[in-house]
Amino acid sequence: xxxxxxxxxxxxxxxxxxxxxxxxxxxxxDLMAVIGPNGAGKTTVxxxxxxxxxxxxxxxxxxxxxxxxxxxxxxxxxxxGRTFQxxxxxxxxxxxxxxxxxxxxxxxxxxxxxxxHLGRYRRExxxxxxxxxxxxxxxxxEHLAGETAKNLPYGLQRRxxxxxxxxxxxxxxxxxxPAAGMNPNEIDQLMALIQWIRQEFKLTxxxxxxxxxxxxxxxxxxxxxxxxxTLAEGPPKMIQNHPKxxxxxxxxxxxx
Amino acid sequence: MIxxxxxxxxxxxxxxxxxxxxxxIGFGLAFAIPEYNLLSVYVQLILMYAGINIxxxxxxxxVNGYMGEFSLAHAxxxxxxxxxxxxxxxxxxxxxxxxxxxxxxxxxxGLAAALLGIIVAIPSFKVRGDYLAIITLAFxxxxxxxxxxxxxxxxxxxxSGIMKLTTLPWVFFWTVALVWMVRNFIYSKYGRGVLxxxxxxxxxxxxxxxxxxxxxxxxxxxxxxxxxxxxxxxxLLQFISPRIFDITKSTDILIMVYLGGIASIGGSILxxxxxxxxxxxxxxxxxxxxxxxxxSFVFEPLNEHFISHLGVWRMVIMxxxxxxxxxxxxxxxxxxxxxxxFIPRRDxxxxxxxxxxxxxPDGATDxx
Amino acid sequence: xxxxxxxxxxxxxxxLQLGSIYALIALGYTMVYGILTMINxxxxxxxxxxxxxxxxxxxxxxxxxxxxxxxxxxxxxLLGVVIERLAYKPLRQAPRVSAIITALGxxxxxxxxxxxxxxxxxxxxMLLENVTWNLHGISLSSIxxxxxxxxxxxxxxxxxxxxxxxxxxxxxxxxxxxTYVPLMGIPVDLIISITFAIGAGLAGAAGTMYAxxxxxxxxxxxxxxxxxxxxxxxxxxxxxxxxxxVGAFILGGVEIMVVAFFPSTYRDFVAFTLLMLxxxxxxxxxxxxxxxQKV
Numbered sequence: 001x002x003x004x005x006x007x008x009x010x011x012x013x014x015x016x017x018x019x020x021x022x023x024x025x026x027x028x029x030d031l032m033a034v035i036g037p038n039g040a041g042k043t044t045v046x047x048x049x050x051x052x053x054x055x056x057x058x059x060x061x062x063x064x065x066x067x068x069x070x071x072x073x074x075x076x077x078x079x080x081g082r083t084f085q086x087x088x089x090x091x092x093x094x095x096x097x098x099x100x101x102x103x104x105x106x107x108x109x110x111x112x113x114x115x116x117h118l119g120r121y122r123r124e125x126x127x128x129x130x131x132x133x134x135x136x137x138x139x140x141x142e143h144l145a146g147e148t149a150k151n152l153p154y155g156l157q158r159r160x161x162x163x164x165x166x167x168x169x170x171x172x173x174x175x176x177x178p179a180a181g182m183n184p185n186e187i188d189q190l191m192a193l194i195q196w197i198r199q200e201f202k203l204t205x206x207x208x209x210x211x212x213x214x215x216x217x218x219x220x221x222x223x224x225x226x227x228x229x230t231l232a233e234g235p236p237k238m239i240q241n242h243p244k245x246x247x248x249x250x251x252x253x254x255x256x
Numbered sequence: 257m258i259x260x261x262x263x264x265x266x267x268x269x270x271x272x273x274x275x276x277x278x279x280x281i282g283f284g285l286a287f288a289i290p291e292y293n294l295l296s297v298y299v300q301l302i303l304m305y306a307g308i309n310i311x312x313x314x315x316x317x318x319v320n321g322y323m324g325e326f327s328l329a330h331a332x333x334x335x336x337x338x339x340x341x342x343x344x345x346x347x348x349x350x351x352x353x354x355x356x357x358x359x360x361x362x363x364x365x366g367l368a369a370a371l372l373g374i375i376v377a378i379p380s381f382k383v384r385g386d387y388l389a390i391i392t393l394a395f396x397x398x399x400x401x402x403x404x405x406x407x408x409x410x411x412x413x414x415x416s417g418i419m420k421l422t423t424l425p426w427v428f429f430w431t432v433a434l435v436w437m438v439r440n441f442i443y444s445k446y447g448r449g450v451l452x453x454x455x456x457x458x459x460x461x462x463x464x465x466x467x468x469x470x471x472x473x474x475x476x477x478x479x480x481x482x483x484x485x486x487x488x489x490x491x492l493l494q495f496i497s498p499r500i501f502d503i504t505k506s507t508d509i510l511i512m513v514y515l516g517g518i519a520s521i522g523g524s525i526l527x528x529x530x531x532x533x534x535x536x537x538x539x540x541x542x543x544x545x546x547x548x549x550x551x552s553f554v555f556e557p558l559n560e561h562f563i564s565h566l567g568v569w570r571m572v573i574m575x576x577x578x579x580x581x582x583x584x585x586x587x588x589x590x591x592x593x594x595x596x597x598f599i600p601r602r603d604x605x606x607x608x609x610x611x612x613x614x615x616x617p618d619g620a621t622d623x624x
Numbered sequence: 625x626x627x628x629x630x631x632x633x634x635x636x637x638x639x640l641q642l643g644s645i646y647a648l649i650a651l652g653y654t655m656v657y658g659i660l661t662m663i664n665x666x667x668x669x670x671x672x673x674x675x676x677x678x679x680x681x682x683x684x685x686x687x688x689x690x691x692x693x694x695x696x697x698x699x700x701x702l703l704g705v706v707i708e709r710l711a712y713k714p715l716r717q718a719p720r721v722s723a724i725i726t727a728l729g730x731x732x733x734x735x736x737x738x739x740x741x742x743x744x745x746x747x748x749x750m751l752l753e754n755v756t757w758n759l760h761g762i763s764l765s766s767i768x769x770x771x772x773x774x775x776x777x778x779x780x781x782x783x784x785x786x787x788x789x790x791x792x793x794x795x796x797x798x799x800x801x802x803t804y805v806p807l808m809g810i811p812v813d814l815i816i817s818i819t820f821a822i823g824a825g826l827a828g829a830a831g832t833m834y835a836x837x838x839x840x841x842x843x844x845x846x847x848x849x850x851x852x853x854x855x856x857x858x859x860x861x862x863x864x865x866x867x868x869x870v871g872a873f874i875l876g877g878v879e880i881m882v883v884a885f886f887p888s889t890y891r892d893f894v895a896f897t898l899l900m901l902x903x904x905x906x907x908x909x910x911x912x913x914x915x916x917q918k919v
Contacts, residue, residue, distance in 0.1 A: 050462055052458065052462070071461065072458070072461040072462045073461050073462075073464050073465055073466045073467065076461075076462055076463060076464035077464050082462060084459070088456050088458075088459040089455075089456075089459075090451070090452050090455035090456060090459070090460070091455060091456075092454075092455055092592065093451055093452070093455060094607055096606055096607055097448060097451070100448060101448045101449065101451075101452045101460065101463055101465060102463040102464060103445070103464075104445055104448070104449055104463065104464045104465040104466065105464035105465075105466070106464075107445045109444075109445070111446060111473050114440065114441060114444030114445065114446055114447075115437050115440055115441055115444070115477070116437070116440060117440045117443075117444070117600070121444065122602075124445075125444075125602060126602065128445075129602065129606040132606075133606070145606070145607050145608075146607035146608065164463060165463075167463075168463060168464045320721070324721075326721055326724060379900070379903070379904045382904065382907075383903060383904065383907055385720075386661075386663055386720075386724075386862075387858075387903050387907050389663070389724070390663075390854075390858060390899065390903060391900055391903055391904070393851070394896040394897075394899045394900040394903075395900070397851065397892060397896040398893060398896050398897055398900070400892075401889070401890070401892040401893040401896070402893060404889060405887075405889050405890060405893065503847070504732070507728055507729075507732060510725055510728065511729075514725055568736075568739070568740040568743070569740055571732075571736040571739070571740070572733060572736045572737050572740055574732070575728075575729040575730070575731075575732035575733040575736065576729070576733055578725065578726075578728075578729035578732075579711055579726050579729040579730060579733065582715065582718075582722050582725055582726045582729065583711070583714055583715065583726070586715075586718050586719070586722050
């Protein structure tokens with residue numbers, strides 16, 4: 001059974017059609033990329049899945065649960081994690097708190113227990129701290145736990161964002177341009193990291209990326225969007241030579 | 257030598273028994289001072305006002321500092337708490353035959369304020385920033401004009417002849433209890449949610465924080481505290497009217513919060529204390545009493561030209577002080593920092609990095 | 625005409641008078657918000673200072689209406705610029721909340737300072753001869769006529785400045801963007817000061833007219849009227865100049881109607897409840913446009 005199914009999803013901003021007739025099927029363990037020129041509606045697709053926007057048409061199903069109409073936090077609580085194109089950490093909070101906050105839906109205590117620091121509060125908080133520090137250790141950020149997030153260098157901020165997304169223990173992870181602003185060396189490291197977390201956390205990953213090195217290097221399937229419409233879908237080899245894709249990226253190719 | 261003293265000081269701060277011992281001493285003093293007249297009645301009064309102001313500043317900081325919203329409604333919640341408690345102690349409890357249930361009346365005042373807090377909390381789900389500030393302002397004005405229009409509770413004239421039931425031990429108890437609760441709230445998942453809403457609400461929603469719950473509880477707690485402070489205030493002043501709880505009162509609390517520094521409990525306590533004491537020092541009678549040791553050829557002209565006019569001018573000095581603090585010291589005394597003692601041990605330790613050599617990097621307790 | 629119609633026309637006239645005073649103040653709120661996205665909470669007190677200027681000029685110096693009005697507008701315009709330069713300009717890069725709190729502080733300062741200097745309410749002498757005309761049972765006083773016509777004139781002038789002159793174009797440009805507009809050679813600081821001067825000048829005019837209509841003034845009069853004018857700005861869509869005028873006449877109308885049907889003490893209650901409901905339902909006001917947040 002498919003993990004995530006999007007059927008005939010459409011979204012309009014005012015009169016402008018951002019995404020139309022979008023279909024997607026993701027299975028457990030898939031690693032898929034969405035590519036396309038700027039303004040093709042890639043990030044809108046992420047926003048539709050995670051509930052930032054409400055799809056005007058169609059349905060999105062995650063493990064049999066309809067996502068359209070749910071709040072972002074309800075969708076996140078179903079274990080769909082994401083990162084952002086332009087980093088959106090909680091800049092003035094500590095690195096540890098950034099990761100701890102993403103545990104919100106998994107912490108079980110009532111407001112009263114929180115107010116009085118009683119009962120489950122202690123156990124739950126300790127569990128979350130341990131888990132957060134574990135995640136930080138995995139991403140080699142443990143020594144920065146007390147540091148303010150905005151003081152981290154760019155590359156570490158990107159890593160922290162992935163760590164934070166993993167803190168909601170996702171089954172589906174959405175990465176929005178994870179390699180933006182990285183040099184080839186860093187991209188190699190990132191590719192290794194993505195493959196490693198995919199194995200380790202048994203993730204299904206959907207990513208948006210402009211860096212063809214990363215897309216062609218680790219993704220098994222690629223979906224190409226342009227002006228909100230799907231141009232092509234298939235394995236990297238096929239996409240590379242797909243005439244419509246070449247046309248969208250390079251302009252029309254004259255015959256002969 | 258200094259290093260050694262510092263180490264001892266750190267050890268003292270780390271001591272598990274420090275807080276309980278301080279609390280017991282504080283309680284003892286709170287009972288002993290009025291009983292044996294250790295301090296003049298006037299100083300006792302200032303202490304009680306300081307306690308009430310601490311409650312107000314800490315709870316307003318929850319919304320304005322930690323959540324990053326801008327609320328002007330605090331005076332309105334105070335009014336609700338004050339009127340509810342006064343109605344209970346003056347009209348209901350004596351008739352019902354149990355006159356000494358002051359804490360219940362205060363608690364009821366807090367609950368009533370918390371219930372009305374929902375009126376502000378629900379719009380805050382949709383509306384943010386300037387517009388939420390306007391909603392809190394409108395709330396304050398609505399509460400005020402409602403009270404003015406209800407004759408049963410004295411209308412614009414207010415209620416006088418309230419029993420003086422607020423005592424130093426009660427103020428001490430409520431201050432400690434409420435500050436402790438607000439602090440606990442901040443260091444729980446809800447408090448972290450509040451912080452994340454301030455930083456980036458959409459991201460926090462996408463990171464599974466139920467922003468509606470979090471805002472709801474934060475506003476409820478904040479208005480609950482304000483209601484309790486209002487109830488204590490009413491039974492200390494022995495007179496309430498809608499004019500007491502107007503926008504000026506809200507501004508006073510804002511001054512305390514921003515003077516002490518946003519997102520800091522220690523800062524709010526400092527700010528509230530400083531504000532109370534300063535305002536009292538600027539009273540002509542206090543100033544005259546304090547400076548009476550000066551030789552009379554200095555004191556007399558000073559008194560005639562400066563001190564005796566303070567009654568009017570101190571209301572000019574306070575806003576001026578607020579403007580200067582904002583211009584030259586925008587983070588206040590403790591902006592975004594916290595005294596170590598207020599951070600739960602678990603939280604402090606979680607932020608430390610213990611590397612294989614067992615050393616800790618400095619500044620790890622800075623929780624920003 | 626039937627009594628019914630006469631009654632309603634009379635009320636409309638009263639609403640127009642109240643609305644035009646609100647509109648003059650609301651314009652100052654909305655212009656400053658439009659250009660700096662800052663709520664200038666001290667603006668209502670600038671209006672109050674305007675009324676006191678009017679008192680000084682008319683009773684102490686014995687000036688007539690026209691010079692009083694002009695000098696008051698000049699005085700408050702100057703005050704507006706001084707406040708902006710001393711208190712708000714240093715905070716332009718600071719968090720928004722700092723500016724709001726500073727504005728609250730400036731407002732309190734103006735109130736208490738005036739109170740310290742003049743502890744008792746002041747009476748303004750008659751500046752204009754008060755003639756009442758009767759048109760088919762509708763009474764129109766000369767003061768009402770002056771207030772309504774002068775306010776409308778000032779509003780038209782402002783609308784012309786904002787939409788037809790180069791200064792107005794610069795204002796509108798700054799309200800869209802503050803990073804790149806200076807690169808286009810627009811003197812941002814000067815334009816912001818001019819905005820404050822115009823806003824405060826209009827508040828001064830409003831103060832004078834208020835003093836004409838209700839000749840007892842006190843240092844706290846700016847609070848309620850100021851907040852009401854602010855409601856007008858929000859109702860019309862804050863930042864939108866035409867919206868502020870529309871909002872002012874709506875609120876003026878609503879208040880007159882409330883007083884016509886309920887005890888007058890319910891006026892504030894209705895006004896603020898209206899404000900609260902409107903913000904929840906349509907936060908961007910009647911003429912404002914919603915802003916879409918990017919993710």
